[in-house]
Structure formats: structure tokens, C-alpha cells
Amino acid sequence: MNKPKVSVVQTPSLKGNAEFLPPIKKYVRYAEDVDAIEAAVAKAVELAVGSIDNIVKPGQTVLIKPNLAFSAPPESYAVVDPRTVEAVTRYFKKNSKAGKVQVGDNPSLGMHVGRASIAFKTSGMEEAALLGGADEVIYFDEQPTVDVDVPDGKTFKKYKVFKPFLDADVVINLPKMKVHLAKTVTLGLANWQGIGPNYHPSEDGVDGKGLHMYQQGQHRNDISAKVVDEYRIRKADLTIVDAIIAMEGQGPHAGKPVEMNLILAGTDTVAVDAVTGFIMGFDSEEIPAVRMAYTEGLGERRMDHIEVVGVDPASVQKHFLRANTDPVGMYRGLDVFTQQTCPGCFANIRGALDSFVLSGIDFDDFRAKVGDCVFVSGGLPDFEPEFARGKILFVIGDCWEYFPTADNIRQSIKLAREVIYRPGCAPVYIFAQVNGDLQGLYKKAQEVV
Numbered sequence: 131m132n133k134p135k136v137s138v139v140q141t142p143s144l145k146g147n148a149e150f151l152p153p154i155k156k157y158v159r160y161a162e163d164v165d166a167i168e169a170a171v172a173k174a175v176e177l178a179v180g181s182i183d184n185i186v187k188p189g190q191t192v193l194i195k196p197n198l199a200f201s202a203p204p205e206s207y208a209v210v211d212p213r214t215v216e217a218v219t220r221y222f223k224k225n226s227k228a229g230k231v232q233v234g235d236n237p238s239l240g241m242h243v244g245r246a247s248i249a250f251k252t253s254g255m256e257e258a259a260l261l262g263g264a265d266e267v268i269y270f271d272e273q274p275t276v277d278v279d280v281p282d283g284k285t286f287k288k289y290k291v292f293k294p295f296l297d298a299d300v301v302i303n304l305p306k307m308k309v310h311l312a313k314t315v316t317l318g319l320a321n322w323q324g325i326g327p328n329y330h331p332s333e334d335g336v337d338g339k340g341l342h343m344y345q346q347g348q349h350r351n352d353i354s355a356k357v358v359d360e361y362r363i364r365k366a367d368l369t370i371v372d373a374i375i376a377m378e379g380q381g382p383h384a385g386k387p388v389e390m391n392l393i394l395a396g397t398d399t400v401a402v403d404a405v406t407g408f409i410m411g412f413d414s415e416e417i418p419a420v421r422m423a424y425t426e427g428l429g430e431r432r433m434d435h436i437e438v439v440g441v442d443p444a445s446v447q448k449h450f451l452r453a454n455t456d457p458v459g460m461y462r463g464l465d466v467f468t469q470q471t472c473p474g475c476f477a478n479i480r481g482a483l484d485s486f487v488l489s490g491i492d493f494d495d496f497r498a499k500v501g502d503c504v505f506v507s508g509g510l511p512d513f514e515p516e517f518a519r520g521k522i523l524f525v526i527g528d529c530w531e532y533f534p535t536a537d538n539i540r541q542s543i544k545l546a547r548e549v550i551y552r553p554g555c556a557p558v559y560i561f562a563q564v565n566g567d568l569q570g571l572y573k574k575a576q577e578v579v
């Protein structure tokens with residue numbers, strides 16, 4: 131049996147990186163950088179599949195699906211580099227016989243904070259796609275959905291998928307090389323988050339059991355099984371990884387940039403993820419989605435069963451900092467109680483507090499003006515309700531009410547100075563929402579002082 135091929139190509143050093151990376155952190159597009167990335171994309175595709183005509187037939191519609199997980203600027207390093215979006219788009223416009231090249235996605239975190247039209251503009255991706263000659267930028271969340279069956283799904287059997295994702299003849303998967311606090315890494319498999327709608331708990335999208343569905347569903351300890359199920363719906367025709375500026379540490383949104391200047395490509399997304407993970411210092415066995423996709427027969431993860439062409443991955447390997455999921459002890463006076471939560475609330479509270487850290491808040495001043503905050507979630511057998519007396523209490527998630535210890539939280543609600551409820555299972559939107567809540571409390575306290 132032929133081994134799947136994965137290509138690894140390095141760009142020359144890019145002029146804009148000096149400004150893009152810390153300490154300046156200012157995204158600047160130089161035409162020569164886009165040219166260099168486009169040349170790397172062309173080489174990576176050629177090494178992986180030979181002619182692009184093997185992937186795209188005359189007149190076909192090509193959809194490029196970037197990782198636009200957040201409504202965040204390029205300097206967040208949390209979304210695909212606009213230079214790569216422009217280069218990949220232009221590559222398909224110039225070199226393939228596609229009838230139409232589209233760029234489309236739907237960001238995460240719920241409709242209140244994750245609208246595609248805003249995210250495409252904020253990230254610079256819309257401008258980049260148009261500069262690259264895209265025929266259309268598609269805001270998935272403004273498109274109709276199609277109900278699909280997922281007969282082999284482990285976490286769901288039915289799913290809603292945005293119609294343009296199914297209608298395209300060819301889908302190009304364009305993830306970014308990033309560490310992820312709940313999935314180890316987020317690469318090609320995880321980039322199918324976005325093919326379905328996301329909902330805030332106040333909106334639709336809750337099943338008969340009160341659990342969230344689609345993009346924000348199965349975001350607990352079943353998150354990696356969920357992305358594999360999403361991938362079953364439709365495989366990518368080609369995966370191209372943006373590893374120009376990668377992210378390590380508190381990914382997917384609050385990590386640190388790592389200059390790699392690499393482009394990877396291949397038709398087997400599982401193999402591409404395995405090689406990308408290897409370059410980041412992960413064995414593919416450490417990445418649950420890659421592990422599961424392999425055992426489910428969706429692709430190859432074993433490095434000695436993958437033909438890597440181009441740059442030797444060992445020669446560019448770096449040991450990326452891993453993300454920490456634990457929200458405990460980040461600041462004095464900001465206490466988190468999660469004795470019996472699943473990773474859905476546990477990791478998402480950490481992600482929310484990472485966003486708070488990222489905002490550059492003066493926490494001593496925050497504490498002096500706002501006072502102490504307490505986060506509670508899930509079952510809390512050893513939690514003393516008195517601990518919340520006079521404090522700001524965040525009640526996170528839905529399941530605390532089903533635990534025999536729910537009275538501990540009900541008591542604490544009576545004793546707290548202010549209670550902020552952030553329900554949902556899983557409440558993925560708290561990544562952005564809780565940071566907004568904390569910033570709002572600070573602003574209000576400053577006005578009072």
C-alpha cells in the first residue's frame with residue numbers, strides 16, 4: 131500500500147516578521163513576503179500531489195476553509211496569517227483551472243461574539259482573500275444549513291452543516307500550527323470546527339437533554355472525538371498548514387508566537403497533522419484526535435508509514451510549550467472551585483482567565499477596586515458556601531444543579547455580593563464572555579471610585 135505523502139517546505143526569512151513578532155507585534159504586509167509564501171505553497175503542493183490538476187478539475191468550485199476560530203487580529207497569532215490566506219488563494223486562482231475560488235468559515239464562541247462578517251474583517255482575512263483574487267468570501271453563519279447523517283459518529287449521528295461546505299467540489303483545509311489547551315494541538319482535523327453553526331445558550335441549539343449541539347456541543351472530554359466526527363462528514367481534498375508563525379503555550383488563543391516559516395501539505399489530513407505535530411515536538415499518539423482518526427481508519431498517523439518529502443521534519447523540530455488547562459491559582463483573590471467538573475468547564479474557565487491575562491489588566495488594581503471573585507462549577511462536595519460571602523460569584527455551566535452538592539452553590543448564591551451566571555454544556559463562549567464580564571466589573575468599579 132502506498133504511503134500517504136506529506137510535504138514540508140521552508141520559506142526564506144520574511145521581512146514582515148520582524149514587525150509582526152514581539153516586541154513590536156504589528157502586522158505589516160509586504161508583497162515580497164506574500165510572494166515567498168505563495169512559492170512555498172506551490173512547492174509544497176507540487177511535492178505532495180504533483181500537478182494541482184490532480185486535485186482541481188476545470189470549472190470546479192474550490193472552497194478554502196481557513197482557521198478563523200476567533201474574531202481576533204493577526205497580532206493575536208490565533209488565526210491563519212493573512213499573508214498565507216492571500217498566498218493560498220492566489221495560488222489556486224493562478225495555477226488551478228477552478229471556475230470559482232471561495233474562502234469561507236464560521237468562528238467559534240457563539241453568535242454574540244463570533245460572527246463571521248466581523249471576524250473576517252478583524253483578522254485581516256477578508257482583505258487578504260480579496261487581494262488574492264477570491265471570487266467570494268463566504269460568511270458561513272449567514273448561509274443555509276443542511277442536515278446530514280453521520281452513521282459512524284461516536285458523539286453524534288446527525289449534524290447541521292453550512293451548505294457552501296457541502297456544495298464546493300473541492301475543499302482546501304487551511305489550519306494554523308497551534309497548541310490547544312483542550313485538544314493538545316489544533317490542526318487540520320480540528321479545523322472542521324466551523325463547518326456547523328455555533329449558538330449561545332440563550333439561543334437555539336440545545337438538544338432534548340439540555341446539551342449544546344453543533345460547534346459548541348461535545349466540547350467536554352469528548353472534544354477530540356467530536357472533531358473526528360465532524361471530519362467524517364467530509365474529508366478535505368488537500369490540507370495546507372500555515373506554519374509561518376505558529377503558537378505555543380496557552381493556545382488556541384492566548385499562547386506565544388513561534389517563528390517557523392513552514393508550509394506543509396498533503397491529501398491525508400491525519401498524516402499532515404501527525405507530521406505537523408511531530409515538528410511541534412508531539413508524538414501523534416499524544417494528540418487524541420489524530421490517534422482516534424487513525425484507529426477509525428480515517429488516515430495514517432504513524433511516521434514510519436508516511437512519506438515525508440521536502441525538508442526533513444527532524445531538522446526543523448522544536449519542542450512547543452504545552453498548554454496548561456488548570457485555572458487554579460492564577461491570581462490571589464480570583465478563586466476557582468471545580469472539584470467535580472469535566473474538562474468542558476475546567477479548561478474553558480482556564481481559557482477565559484487566559485483571555486483576562488492577555489488583556490494586560492493590572493490585577494492588583496482590579497482586586498482593590500472590584501474585590502474578590504469566586505468561580506464555581508459542577509459538583510462541589512467540599513465547598514463552603516461562606517467562602518462566597520460578599521464576593522462576586524461566577525456560576526459556570528449547567529450540571530451543578532444535578533449534583534447532590536447543588537445546595538452548596540445555592541447557599542453561596544444567597545451570600546454573594548453579585549452573581550454572574552454563565553450557563554451551557556459546554557459553555558465554550560466563556561473564553562470571551564468571562565473576560566468581558568471581568569472587564570465590565572472593573573470599568574464599573576472605576577466609574578464608582
Ligand code: SF4
Nearest residue numbers: 474475527528529555
Ligand atoms: S456543565 Fe458540567 S458536564 Fe457540562 S461542560 Fe461544564 S462541567 Fe462539563
